[in-house]
Amino acid sequence: MTDHASVCVPRIGETAPDFEAETTHGILRLEDFRGSWLVFFSHPADFTPVCASELMAFAGVRATLRDMGCELLGLSVDSIFSHIAWVRSLEEKFGAAIDFPLVADTTGEVARRYGMTMPAESPTEPARVVYVIDDRQCVRAYMAYPMTTGRNVAEIVRLVAALQATDAHGVATPAGWKPGDGVLAPPPRTQAMAQERAKAAGPNCPDWYFCKRELS
Structure with a gap:
């Protein structure tokens, strides 16, 4: 059995x-x-159907992410010539302009550094891994999908928006949150704060640890 314990994510x-x-x-x-x-984000290989669908989906949210101060960067272990040919093909055959860079990680070094390779699934191709990295170059979130399953890029956009809301307002976001929804106030850290919060019970604050509020 191969030991993958040394892979650092x-x-x-x-x-x-x-x-x-x-x-x-x-x-x-x-x-x-x-x-x-x-x-x-990484994708397994150029000129494959699931990867093509994903690249076009990412292109579709490119402007939205840019408006949020967020860039896109893709990666696979294909050569730079393969990347260029594929980008040209996607524009010619599907009308999709891929105007963000794709890393030609032919040695697999960057993929290994980011834990994008899943040797039990493929010994050479990276899986569908996504990292959200903030403006200070800190990892804020990551997720991995198998080769057979395309990602939901709308969820990735939502994730970036939620993280940015957290940073800007010092709040947390509930399940399924999207911009315009209410956010969650930080829970009390002392008994006195919990008691004070309990006094404010109401529709937006059904219990001392769970209170929603609107972003101003």
């Missing part, structure tokens, strides 16, 4: 590992994205 709250790599937009480092949020 950057965890939430940690600094995202820097790298330098060839991309469809030239040589880039993670550091080049400092000051912006970043959705960094």
Whole structure:
């Protein structure tokens, strides 16, 4: 049995590992994205149907993410020539303009650094892994999907919006939250605070630890 214990996955709250790599937009480092949020995602292979559907879906939310101060960066272990040909094909055959960079991680080094490889599924191709990295280059969220299952990019946009709301307002967001919904106030940390919160019981505050409020 192969031992995968040595694979290190950057965890939430940690600094995202820097790298330098060839991309469809030239040589880039993670550091080049400092000051912006970043959705960094891997896909198994160019010229495959699920990956094509995902790349077009990401292209469809590109403008929305940019308005949120968030960039997109894709990765696979295909060559830069394969990436360029695929991007051109997606525009020609599907009318999808892929205007964000794709990393040509031909050695697999960046994928391994980010724990994007799943050797039990494929010894060479990365899985469908997504990292949300904030403007300070801190990992804020990550998720992984198998090769057979395309991602829901609307959920990724929602996740970025929720994290940004948390940072801006010091709140948490409930299940299924989307911009415009109520948010959750931080729970009390002392008995006195809990007692004070209990006095405010009402429709938006059914219990001392659970209170919703609107964002101003």
